[in-house]
Every structure is written in structure tokens, then in C-alpha cells.
Amino acid sequence: MTGISYSSVTAGYKSLRVLDDVNLELDRGFNVLLGPNGCGKTTLFRCGCGILQPNEGTVLVDGQNPYEEPSVKREVSYLPHRPVLNTELTVRQNLRFWGKVQNLPTEDVSDRIAQLADRFDFRELLDRNAGELSRGQSQRASIGQALLPDPSVLFLDEATTGLDPMIAQDIRSYLDQLGNTRTVIYSTHDLNEADDLAERLLIMRDGQLVFDGSIEEVRDRAFERPTIGFEAVDTDAARQALENQGYETEIEDSYVVVTKRPETEMSELVTRLARDGINVREVKMMENSVQSLYNNIESSYE
């Protein structure tokens, strides 16, 4: 089974340093990479695919450097954030071209195209010109193209960004199972998507990895300081009561929102409000665990 490792990797473009001393080891599973624009996600992917040579440090795929040993790049596939099909070819021709680039036997390519077309539901698109496809259709076909050589490591760069929410959900349903059999590194800006898909979460900022942990760790950490919303009959009174207890409050929709302190149980908070005469209708978590963690990290940089 092939994994990928980054050891003290520093990389960039000419004089611009983008990645700064990144250390990371990934095995089979669905790894989600979060980070603001310009933090180095795409550069991380390019180093992993052997497109960019790190200025310092080493990237290894299955123990080999993909930049120096291009043959190991057969184990790696990269899906950029926009579909890269040739719009003057049909979908089938695009996949055949990619099979030729990868030096795959022709008869294997035809079988593989059929399998992927069924798996990602683009069989009816095979003989259509790629330029006629919608964004979602192109993305499904592009995922098929990326999986054509059956890579052990798959980089997906914002695969659902810019897609209609229904289509994005559709694409996610195809991606969900990929981590069972290979190492998937999936970058996204969508915190809900990260919460849904991640088995392991990586957060980058300013070219550095600031968090690396399993989704269970993320949820445990988030549960210590969740953001809670109280919907009360009298919103102003509820807000005042919570501020009297020393909480900073915000109003979101009809909810008074606070960050729970680790030393205070939720039930105790509700009891105190009731003692103050506040009639609480509903209590809910306002952020998912990934959102909570991400916001905590971002606020520590402000």
C-alpha cells in the first residue's frame, strides 16, 4: 500500500516561499486539507505530484521521490480545481488520450473507461463532446480521468468549489468511498464538507501545517468549547442573563450565541437561565466540530 510523506518541505516559486517546513505522513484514508486562499494547498499538491521540486526537504511516494523518479508518478493522480478535459474531444477520447499519456495498454484502457463510466455515472456522456458538458458533468468525467491509472495517491484540489450545491453533494457521494482503497488528499474551503468527508483533518496557514489530526480528535476538541445557541421567548433578556454570567454574546438568527466554557456543563447553563426567569425554547450547537476548530485557529492568528 502506497503512502506519501513530506519531510521538512519548503517550496515556492522563484523568490516566493509558499510552503514552510511542512512535515506530514499520510496513509490510506480520506484526508481533508483546509486553509485560506494562498496558504499553500495547491503547492503542497504540486510537490506531492512531482510537478514542483521542493527547495528544501523531501517528498516520498512509496519511498521514492516523484520529482527525481518520474515513474513513481504512475501511483499519483492530480485533479485540479477546474475540469481539464480537451473541449474539442469527446469524453471517451479524452480518457483514451490520458491512457496514452500514462502508457496504459489500449485494451485495458477501454475496459477501465467502461468501469469508471458506470461507477461515476457518465456512461451516457462518453461520446459527447467535452465542450458541451455542464460543470458537474465535466467534473465527474475528470474524476474518472484521474482514476484511470488506478492511482494509490489521489490529490483533489477543491473538486466541488463553484458547483451548484446539489451537484456538489452528488460529486461528494462519489468521492466518499475513495479513501477505503487509496490515500486521498482533498482540499476544500467548505467546513461542512470537511466535517462530512474527513477521516483525518489537516489545516494549513501561511505555508505551515497548523493542525493534523483524526476527525475524532477534532470532535473531542470541539466538544470542549462548542458554540451554543439559545432560543428564548425573550431574546434580549436571555442575552442580558448570559452577559451577566460573563459570556460574550452574539445574535444569530433568533439565537443568542455563546462559546461554552469547558468548566461549565450545558445543563448547568440552562438551569441558571431558568433561575433567572428565562424561558428557553431550544438549545443547539451553532457550529460543527470542524468549523469550531477552524474558527479557534483563525482567531488565534488575529
Next chain:
Amino acid sequence: MSDTTEIIDLSEALVWQQLNSRRLKLFAMPLFLAVVFGGITVVSISSPGAVTPTTRQSVQRLVELYFGELNSEYAFALALFLIQGPYLLATFSSVLGVNTGQRMAGKLISSGQFELLLSSPYHERQVFNSLLLSTTLVTLLQVFAFALVALGIPIAVLVSIGAELGAQLNATLLPAFLLPLPTAIWANLVVILGSMGIGGNLSDGVQELFSVVGIVPGLGLTVLVNLFPNLNLVLFSVASLVLILCLIAICGYWVTTRFHAEDILPAT
């Protein structure tokens, strides 16, 4: 697999992509150019006063040397066209090379497919060399189509009216027929470098300069041949070949030692 094998394999895939995406459109421009240029040459030569007496005498000598005596004005025009043929091929090889190189390389880079090729199992310099080889091959295919019409038809017409294709034709013009290859390589090499923004972010106007630089060797040959019809064509052709090959070698050496993907990929 050796380096050369890998470059050939990737080039084959890129040529396959071009042939399947453009199909007959690939030959539209060369055939159009052949018909238009041939027509202009025949009409202009046949027009009274289009050629000065001195030039006509020089050309007449060459035509008789290569084809024997011709009694038709149109045959004379076709023969003149044929004598220039190799240099026209070199010119159009440059023009088609610039067009094809910009189209293929530009489309690959702007669509993101070039980045995807860099992620495939080839070193970045193999990808560059494959791109150059494939664009050159497509250019030469177009040049062949051009030659079939621009030279093939005149030869067929001249032979049908009794012109003799002398041995001088082969011996003198053979070196010249080698010229389209290096001019095609040069044109493609220069515009690929321009498409990649080698040397930094270039404005559109500056990028167009790459196109001009790509065309200059081929165009220069035809201009010189027409300005100096008494040139020793063998020496001229050999000298031109050597010069263009030197330019390609210098440029190629620079690319081989200096080309890195980080120079052309957007920083993200």
C-alpha cells in the same frame, strides 16, 4: 525506458490528441495558403511589367537549367514558383509552426492540461521536449499538405506540357528541401517559450514578438532568394541550415539546463 522512448511516447499521445481534435481543420490553413500564394504568383508573373527584364533573364536561365525550354508564360510562372519552392516551404513552415505551436502549447497551458502533463510519469524536461516534438510533427504534416498542392501541382502541370526535370533540379534544390525542418523546429520552440512566459510575465505585444522571431528565419530565406536570384543556392541552403541549427542548439541548451515548472506555473 530510455529518455528518448519516453519523449516519443508522450509526443505520440499529443499528436494523437491534435489529429483527433482538429481533424481536417488541421489542413485548412496550409491548403488555403498554397492555393492563394500559388494563384498570386501565377497572376503577378503573368502581368505585364511585373518582372524586370534583368530579373527575368536571370530566372529564365535558371528555368531552362532545371526544366529545359518553356514556351508558356504560365509554365514560366509555375517554374519560377517551383524554384522558390523549398524557400516557400521554409517560410510557410515557419508560419505554420508559429500558428500550430501557439495553438497547441497555448491551449495546453491555458486549459491547465500542461500542469496535468507535468503530474504524469515524465520529468518536466521530457514534457517540454515532447511538446516541441509533437508541435513540430504536426507542423511538418501541414507543410507536407502545403507542398503537395503548392509544388506537386506545378510539377504535374510542367511535366504534362513537356518540361524536363533536369538533374540540376535535384542536386541544387535538395539542400533547400531540408530547410522546412529546422525552420519548423525554430518557430515551434520560440512560440512555446513565449506561451510559457519564459522570462517573466509578458504583455500581449511582447508575446507577439516571439511570433515574429519564430517566422524571421523562414521568411528571410525567401526574401533573400528573391532579392538575389544569382545566389549559389547550394551554399546558401547549407549556410542557412547551419545557422538555424545553431540557433536551435543555443535555445535548446538554455531550455535543457534552465527550464523548471515553477517558472511557468501560477503561484498558488
